[in-house]
Amino acid sequence: MTSKRYLIIGGVAGGMSAATRLRRLDEHAQITVLERGGHVSFANCGLPYHxxxxxxxxxxxxxxxxxxLGSRFGLDVRVRTEAVSIDREARTVVARDLTTGEDSTLDYDALVLSPGATPVRPPIEGGERMLTLRDIDDVDAAMAALEVAPRSALVIGAGFIGLEMVENLVHRGLDVALVELGDQVLPPLDPEMASPVADRLREAGVDVRLATQVTALGADTARLSDGTTVAAEFVLGSIGVRPDTSLATAAGLELGPRGGIRVDDMLRTSDPHIWAIGDAVEKVDAITGEPRLVALAGLANRHGRLAADAIAGRPVRVREALGTAVVGVMGLTVAATGWNEKLLRSRGRDIRIVHTHPASHxxxxxxxxxxALKLIVDAATDVILGAQGVGGEGVDKRIxxxxxxxxxxxxxxxxxxxELxxxxxxxxxxDPVNMLGYVAVNALEGLTPSIQWHELDAAVDAGATVVDVRTAGEVADGAIPGSLRIPLDELRSRADELPAGRLIVHCKVGQRGxxxxxxxxxxxxxxVNLDGGYLTWKAGTASRTATEAEALAA
Amino acid sequence: MTSKRYLIIGGVAGGMSAATRLRRLDEHAQITVLERGGHVSFANCGLPYHxxxxxxxxxxxxxxxxxxLGSRFGLDVRVRTEAVSIDREARTVVARDLTTGEDSTLDYDALVLSPGATPVRPPIEGGERMLTLRDIDDVDAAMAALEVAPRSALVIGAGFIGLEMVENLVHRGLDVALVELGDQVLPPLDPEMASPVADRLREAGVDVRLATQVTALGADTARLSDGTTVAAEFVLGSIGVRPDTSLATAAGLELGPRGGIRVDDMLRTSDPHIWAIGDAVEKVDAITGEPRLVALAGLANRHGRLAADAIAGRPVRVREALGTAVVGVMGLTVAATGWNEKLLRSRGRDIRIVHTHPASHxxxxxxxxxxALKLIVDAATDVILGAQGVGGEGVDKRIxxxxxxxxxxxxxxxxxxxELxxxxxxxxxxDPVNMLGYVAVNALEGLTPSIQWHELDAAVDAGATVVDVRTAGEVADGAIPGSLRIPLDELRSRADELPAGRLIVHCKVGQRGxxxxxxxxxxxxxxVNLDGGYLTWKAGTASRTATEAEALAA
Structure with a gap:
């Protein structure tokens, strides 16, 4: 019996999980890992923190x-080595040593593609000055650029990684501007959940510019779409990633509708000898069953192992992807899983929403x-479609x-x-998660119908009265304009003061409501109860006001 | 239509959850709460921390x-009022005002019993000096006893609440002795998981006495079953609780086999007009389907609400109880859910065990x-039967x-x-939880069979060789006697050094193994792999050695 030849292209996260698992499954195989960069198995999620x-x-x-990796797993790991082409017929890969420029041809019985994703770069004047953080070479370049002690930094893109960059540049003492094309930070969240995050960034001194684009990068400034200029000696970009499918495409492998490599539920590509994993690959969305791009380390690692199992002939079924993520921002923890309200509503999905503001303990x-917690539920089936959390201690636990x-x-x-x-x-x-369930039961059974913050204006226009049942002290700190105020403890005796017609009741967080x-x-x-109470309404309307003010200023 | 009369006996946790939920479901009902103590709805889980x-x-x-509660929920709450008898035929309760001694008779359409549980007291000389913490009166008494500034304290019973008492008395600066009848602290855990907790207590200066009983309490000392005496100016007991079924028994309600009030899956007792909830009631165990006593605040609150729903005619089905619990001990977090290995083995259940020692992040x-994490799995079905965790940050999250x-x-x-x-x-x-799954897959599929720390001696006696694959540096800090040492990275080349027969491989935590x-x-x-590696073996054998040493000393 000759030993199997396994070739893995990409030596981070998924690729290395596949390689080490293959070794555990097959001590006798020849396992070769090609990595274009100078390092394998590095902590890519740690780069912003370095x-x-x-x-x-x-x-x-x-x-x-x-x-x-050689001594422990008997892997032949070649860094600064790029796979330049695949001959699927011959089952060979041409590998180029990027130091010497020499090419060599490697046979495979099974090939695993784990090329990852490429940072998107804005097609703007001076755009080449924008640094990105994909690998150790990138972090070395960024550290070198920070050596000259810039005072100002610009981060482009307010997604999860963008906010990690902001946090770390603030931590280094730079004056940071954050420019985001969308009208909120953290696009995977809904606006009323993202709004407190933007507030926290502003409190930390970050110049947050939403609904704004960078139109050009100068030597140490950036010109923005609103006509203003911000100081930007150091520029770091995180406007998204694109599956790195160049090698797969050249080899004629099928892509999916979202532009990632298409794989089956055993991670096999359209070629029966080639598997693919990680950010380059389309996943199946757990909520819709549709193809989706999800660039998360957890899935990459998991799929690397599963691809190895599949190659070794073990039974494998890849689960559909929820896409759970978390980020720390200036002492806040922000986490989410599944789908958000924006996307579900844009698809016309009939949903129920629950907002709560529980204490962490x-x-x-x-x-x-x-x-702040948000739960998004299918109205017909009570199935949970997504959740979001923003706060301090214990947000990650609840998500x-x-x-x-x-x-x-x-x-x-x-x-x-x-039982938590x-x-x-x-x-x-x-527990806060139990409380979400309690509120969900009350909504499901029609005991306490609720409306959302963004539905309030229309309801008032239709003749409803807003009734604020908070105490006078709470009302003094801010209230919904036009609301009638009767503290809950007086409501039983003063109910006859309420006008006819629909009543929209609210307290601070929804419980007294x-x-x-x-x-x-x-x-x-x-x-009906204003879901999430005054706090959710305030966060939601603040997000609108901020966006509108910035749109107006533009 | 006359309004319904709802009577609730016991105004803490479950009782008050039932009362407030009943009000939300029936604005017109007369709802009366009788509480023997001086306070309702107090934070009983906070008493040790006060x-x-x-x-x-x-x-x-x-x-x-x-x-x-009167102004917000229109409840008639009567403290220092004891329900002394139930006339089930007439549907009345005699309530005694403990201040005046006057009795009155209250009608009910539905009665909810939430009497809780009574601390067990040891039948020993001087035992009446042992304080317990059930309610505010108890905490007042304990605070008064601490006013005279005792220097020494004895805590009897090393369960979850006992350890909270120890922690808090240490925090107050007292010299604390902890006496526990069993041979480990935290009986719901297995010994190798409890052993690090005992170590931590000893490091904090606590005089931990396992497999020991208090035989008598003197004026400021305690005599122990090992013949020694410990200083004990202040004595606090937490040796367990007993369902408070006196009223239920006198009324002829059925009890279950564990001595708690028997209820159906809608929390109704053997009387169709009487419901019962909380620590006095038997739950159905989620693992065995058998009746079980579980004194946990979460279940009491949940069942209070469900009883109210049931009384109001809403559909209700009480879930079987897992019994998830957590305690903080001297900076350690200790949490558990479901069943432990000891109990399952004593029942002859065929189980698989996974120990890991992951980093919190x-x-x-x-x-x-x-x-340290432990997962207990049904060998035939792969169903999870229980889990335990000991460590710092994030243990509660994983459990x-x-x-x-x-x-x-x-x-x-x-x-x-x-996707975490x-x-x-x-x-x-x-995530550590994912890793438990990875190890479980390897065990399920027979890829990496493992043995437990307590099975090692028998395996060695049967001729197996222990192979330690840690580095020389790690071995220098302690090793299993008689083991052969070949670091993992040399194993491939030195495999021919290994003797014939079964090999029991181990590293520090199990991963390299x-x-x-x-x-x-x-x-x-x-x-086979020694599950949990050297760390689990060490914790397990240390727990044995400590117990044996103490047994020897006795």
Whole structure:
């Protein structure tokens, strides 16, 4: 029996997971890894933090070396080696040593493509000055550019990675401007959830420019679409990535509708001897069943291992992708899973929304922080379609629990039944995830109907009255214009003061509003709860006002 | 239509959840709450922390008052009022005002019993000096006893609440002894998981006495079963609770086999007009389907609400109970869900065990802490039966995720597919929960068979050789006696040095052991991995040694 020859193109995340798993499955195989860059198996998610000095040592980013992978796993790892072409018929790959320029031809029985994704670059004057962070070479270049001690930095793109860049440049002491084409930061979130993040960035001194484009980069400035100029000695871009499909395309492999390599549910491409994984590959969306690009390290690693299993003939079925993600921004934790409201509404999906603002742990124990949670539910089936969280401690925990519930087919109402660990420093007897379930049950069963912050104006135009059941002290800190104010504890005795017609009740976060709606409904009134209360309304309308103000200024 | 009369006995957690939910469902009902103690709706899980001064203000523990519940929910809340008897035929309860001694008779259409559980007291000489913490009166008494500034404290019972008491007394600066009848702290955990907790307590200066009983309490000392005496000016007990079924029993309601009130899956007792919830009630165990006592605040609150729904005629089905719990001990977080190995083995259940020691977040990002995780899996079905975690940051998150997975019917192998939020300060690209899944797959599919720390001696006696694949530096810090040492990176070239027969491979935590087993298996060797590696073996054997040493000393 001759040993199998396995060839892996791309030596980070998915590629290296595939290579090491293949070795564990087949001690006798020849396993070769080609990596265009100078390093394999580095911590790509740590790159922004090395820039910011949080991860002080560059060596901390280098988890493995070709030598360590050779001695432990018997892998033939070749860095600065580019796969320049695939001959599918002959099952060979031409590999070019980027140092010497020499080409060599490698046979394979199975080929794994893990080329990743390429940062998108804006086609603007001076655009070549924009740095990006894909690999160690990039971080070295960025560190060199920071050596000359620039005072100003511009980050283009306010996605998850863009905000990590901002945080780290602020941490380094630079004056940072953030320019984002969309009308909010963190496009995967809905605007009322993203708005507090933008506020936090501004509080930290970041010059946040939404609904704005960079039109040209000068030597140390940037010109923006609103006609202004910002200082930009150092420019870092994170406006998205594009699947790196050049090699696959040249080899005639099929792409999917979103421009990624198409694979089946065993990660095999249109060629039965070639598998593909990672950011270059289209996943199947867990909510819609449609092809989707999801550039996340967790999936890349998971799929690398599964591709190895598939190659070794083991049974494999790739799960559909939810796309769970988290980012830390200036002390805030922001996390999301599944789909957001914007996208689902744009598709006409009938959904229910729940906003809450629970404490991270029991309010009577010191240090509890308020978070904002959002749950998005299929109106017909009660299936959870997505969730978002913004706050401090414990946001990642709640989104992880919800992502797990989604994977397990637990419905929104059933979140009420989850048994989550409670002691006062960790949670509440009714965990925030349980509370989402409680609210979801009340909505599902029609006990407490709710409306969203963005539906309020239309409801008022249609004749509804807004009833604010908060205390006078809370109202003094800000209120919805035109609202009638009756504190909840007086509502029972003062219900006859309320005008005829629909009543939209709200408190600060929605909980007292719920009690008020139940009271009013049983008095025969048409009452609905403003979901998420004043806090969600304020965040939502603030996001609009900011965008409109900036649009006006443009 | 006359309004319904709802009577609730017990005004904490479940009782008050039932009362407020009933009000939301029925604005017109007469709802009366009787509470024997002086306070309702207090933070019972916060009591130890008030003792320790962590929750400084006593008022922080009092979440609601009879007045606030009256104005907001129209509840008639009567404190220091004891329900002394139930006339089920007449549907009346005799309530005694404990201040005046006067009795009154209250009618009900539906009665909810939420009497809670009574602390168990040891029948020993001087036992009446042991304080317990059930309610605000108890915490007041304990605070008064601490006013005289005792220097020494004894805590009896090393369960979750006992350890909270220890932590808080240490926090107050007392010299604390902890006496536990069992041979480990935290009986819901397995010994190798509890052992690091005992170590941490000892490091904090606590005099931990396992497999020991208090035989008598003197004026400021305690005599122990090992013949020694410890200083004990202040004595606090937490040796368990017993369902408070006195009223239910006197009324002729059925009890279950564990001594709690028996209810159906709508929380109704054997009387169709009486519901019961909380610590006094038997739950149905999620793993065995058998009746079980679980005294947890989350279930009490949840069941209070469900009982109200049931009374109001809404559809209700109580879920079976997993019993998820967490405790903070001297900077450690300890959490568990489901069943432990000890109990499952004692029942002869065929199980697989996975131990891991992952970092709380990416190792390359500062501040990562190593945790110990344990997953217990049904060998035939791959169903998760339980999990335990000990460590710092993020232990509660992982146990919550696993508890959610269990509720959703996600199997051990499927944990590998969970999409959990990853950025380097929150997790790893392969989250610790994913890693448990990876190991579980390898065990399920027979790729890497493993043995447990407590099976090692028998395997060696049967002729197996222990192979330590750690580095020389690691071995220098401690090793399993008699092991052969070949670092993993040399194993491929030195495999011929290994003796014939079964090989038990181990590294520090199990991961390199897995790679070594795969290598050796493919060389035709009979190799198994020591699950959890040296760390689990060390914790497990240390727990035995400590117990044996103490047993010897006794």
């Amino acid at each position: 820039l910011g000095g949080v991860i002080e040592e560059r060596s901390s980013l280098l988890l493995q070396t070709p030598a360590s 029991a309010g009577y124990y010191p240090g509890a922080e308020q978070m 992880d629990v919800i992502a797990t519930a989604m994977a397990g087919g637990i419905t929104a109402s059933e979140l009420a039944d989850l 660990a409670y002691a006062p420093q960790y949670s509440s007897a009714k 719920h009690t008020a709606v139940r009271l009013l409904a049983q008095l025969g009134r048409d009452a | 003792l320790g001064g962590v929750i400084e203000e006593r008022s922080s523990l009092l979440l609601q008052t009879p007045a606030s 990416a190792g390359y990002y500062p501040g990562a802490e190593q945790m 919550d995720v696993i508890a959610t997975a269990m509720a959703g019917g996600i199997t051990a192998s499927e944990l590998a597919d969970l 939020a990853y950025a380097p300060q929150y997790s790893s690209a392969k 897995h790679t070594a087993v795969r290598l050796l298996a493919q060389l035709g060797r009979d190799a």
